[in-house]
Amino acid sequence: MLRYFEHLIDPFIAEEDDPPTGLIAFYRHFLQPVWPFVAALMAAGLLVSLAEVAIYSYVGRLVDMMSKGQPAGFFAEHGWQLAGMALVVIVLRPLVNAIQTILSNQTLPPALTARVRWLNHLHVIGQSYSFFQNDFSGRIVTKIVQTGxxxxxxxxxxxxALWVISVFVVSALFIFADVSLVMAVPLVIWVAVLASxxxxxxxxxxxxxAAASEARSLLTGKLADIYGNIQTVKLFARDGREEETARTAIADQTNRLLDQNRLLTTLSILLQFSNALLIGATGAASVYLWTHGGMSAGETAVALGLVMRLTVMSGRVMMTLTGLFDNVGTVEDGMRTIARPHGLIDQPDAAELVVTKGEIAFDHVGFAYGGKTPVLRGVDLTIRPGERIGLVGRSGAGKTTLVSLLLRLYDVEAGAIRIDGQDISTVTQGSLRAAIGVVTQDTALLNRSIRDNIRYGRPDADDAAVIAAARQASADGFIAGLADPRGRTGYDAHTGERGVKLSGGQRQRIAIARVLLKDAPILVLDEATSALDSEIEAVIQEKLETLMEGKTVIAIAHRLSTIAAMDRLVVMDDGRVVETGTHAELLAAxxxxxxxxxxxxGGFLGDRAPHEIAAE
Structure with missing residues (x-):
């Protein structure tokens, strides 16, 4: 039965609209599709509160009936009233409590939390590459999880809070005022103090x-940063320094929490004093009225019972209110990160990229990462269909930036990039990247099985295609011997976070297998063999020849011998193309x-001029 209620809300229905930046609009964005269940939970809460008040009323009536009646004829005289009370207490109250509990535990909160996290993840995953470069990944994760x-x-x-305040306080005021206005005065004063x-x-x-939430997110981000770079921490023996980093972050988060708790502690103390005064004043007024015949014993029992219940619930109400605004502060804090508009988006009428030949044209491309110092300065370069070029230059010359712009990880700030005449800024990002296979210098793998990491290149590929790609990348040999701590072996073995359980060369061969499986018409190799030893590199180079067949290829390499045989070499310096030609032509120049x-x-030759080097 409970499973039925658990599946009334589907949290994974995607929304077309992005999360808004206003707080009320942000709430409405997630609540609009589930409002019937919110209304049902409110109705159940109302009925539960009314049933609670009814019980206190029944206690007073029962005391009065017992004090005025005779035991012998009690059931005959009050049988129907007792049956009605029993129906409410034994049947209706547990029933509405059960409905409220099911809605609270099985239906609304679990699905709504999942919905908020899912939609926020969909929005964040669509952010530009620079969005993730400018923040801690752990901090972003914390924002998504906390906000939900x-x-x-x-x-x-x-x-x-709505029903506790409205039903209990209003009911108590009516009951007290019906007996005597004197009884209502302490309660009115108490409500005014509570509101203040x-x-x-x-x-x-x-x-x-909100400040505590931000400090908590930063703490998570810093710890994740330390653990994610644990090899660097260990190699440089910086455990002590990172202890200080963690200590500072934990201390800051603790101080923020203590700032918040000071308010809560002060509030709790003041609340206890106001509750004590309410109990004392109500008790004194009740006894006074009873001794003067203005109040029955049953009414006294109801009054004191309601006041005791109100004082107990007042702490809950105040903690609920403070918890409410604590959570609202957390939502506001998360919203500032999550609800940012996408920095790099497809045009509304963006078409799918269609690669017919594979020609790539960089037309006077300029780029500065949004700063003042240009990284690329008017780059003009056309790569013919099926041509294999090598990008050469010192570190910082702009080679990787040029490739990043081709992949549209960033938008060009001047000029345009075209593939087969189609401006890449006018096509969908998905179709653009689907047409380009990439093997980067810094290869990171997902903490999943070897099979899943290779299949990332083509999700619909069968096991035979995955194994064939691994064999083509000369990865099948070491894959067979892999095992993880859970006993999974071979292609089922997991790689660890970012592939840390594999060597650099093993990770790169998995990445090459992934691109082989993708079989895109354009291929980018950014230091694709930099982590391989000479023997394996020779094998991979042979496989890359097969991979590059019929494709337009851009290869970046600092080790020039790996790209000397390319159709054409393009030399970059200070963000410009300064030389083009074959290996032999460029040597002659x-x-x-x-x-x-x-x-x-010939070894490192310092800053000697090219003609001096050539003369040797």
Whole structure:
């Protein structure tokens, strides 16, 4: 039965609209499709509160009936009233409590939390590459996870506080006023004090909660950064330094939490004093009225019972309110990160890229990463269909930036890039990247099986195609011997986070297998064999020849011998193309390429000019 209620809401229905940046609009964005269940939970909460008040009323009536009646004829005289009370207490109250519990535990909060996290993930995963470069991945994850639970909890807290305050306080006021206005005075004063405390403390808790949430996210991000780079920490013996980094982050988060708790502690103390005064004043008024015949014993029992219940619930109400604004503060904090508009988007009428030949044209491309210092300065370069070029230049010359712009990880700031005459800024990012296979210098793998990592290149590939790609990349030999701590072996073995359980050469061969399986018409090799030893590199180079057959290829390599046989070499310096030609032509020109070649083939030669190197 419970499974039925668990599947009433599908949390994984995608939304076309992005999360808005306004707080109310942000809540409405996620709640609009599930409002019937929110209304049902509110109705159940109302019925539960009314049933609770009814029980206190029944206690008073029962005391009065017993004090005025005779035991012998009690059931005959009050049987129907007792049956009605029993129906409410034994049947209706447990039933509405059960409905509220099911809606609270099985239906709304779990699905709503999952929905918020899912939609926020969809939005964040669509952010530009630079979005992730400018933040801690652990911090972003924390924002997504915290915001989902905080938004859901704040909704349930609103419902709890709404009925507790309205039903119990209003019912008590009517009951007390019906007996005597004297009885209502302490309650009215108490409600006014409670409202004043809430007005003062709750907004301040909200602000400090947002600060505590940000500190918590930064702590998570810093710890994830340390653990994600643990090899560097160990190699440089910086355990102690990172202890200080973690200590500072933990201390900051703790201090933020203490700032928030100071308010909560002060509020709790003041609340206890106001509750004590309410109990004392109500008790004194009840006894006075009873001794003067203005109140029955049953009414006294109801009054004291309701007051005791209110004082107990007042702490819950205030904690609910502060918890509500704590969660609202967390949502606001998360919203500032999550709901940012996408920095790099497809045009509304973006078409799918169609690669017919594979020609790539860089037309006066300029780029500065949004800064003032250009990284690329008016690059003009046309790569013919099926041509294999090597990009050469010193570090920082702009080679990888040029490739990043081709993949549209960033938008060009001047000029245009075209593939078969189609401006890549006018086509969908998905179709563009589907047409380009990439093997980068820094190869990171997902913490999944070897099979899943290779199949990432073509998700619909069968096992035979995966194994064939691994064999073609000379990876099948070491894959057969892999085993992980859970006993999975071979293609089922998991790689560890970012592939840390594999050597650099093994990771790169898995990446090459992945691109082989993808079989895209354009191929980018960014230091594709940099992590391989000479023997394996020779094998891979032979396989890459097969991979490059019929494709347009851009290869970046600092080790010039790996790209010397390309159809054409393009030499970059200071963001410009300064030389183009074959290996032999560039050596004969005695320019920058000749200098770089001589340094690699004849040792480091300092800053001697190319003609001096060539003369040797």
């Amino acid at each position: 639970s905080a938004l859901t909890q704040s909704i349930t807290q609103v419902i709890d 405390l809430a007005a003062y403390f709750v907004p301040r808790v909200r602000k400090r909660a 005695q320019g920058l390429y000749a200098a770089l070649w001589a340094r690699q083939s």
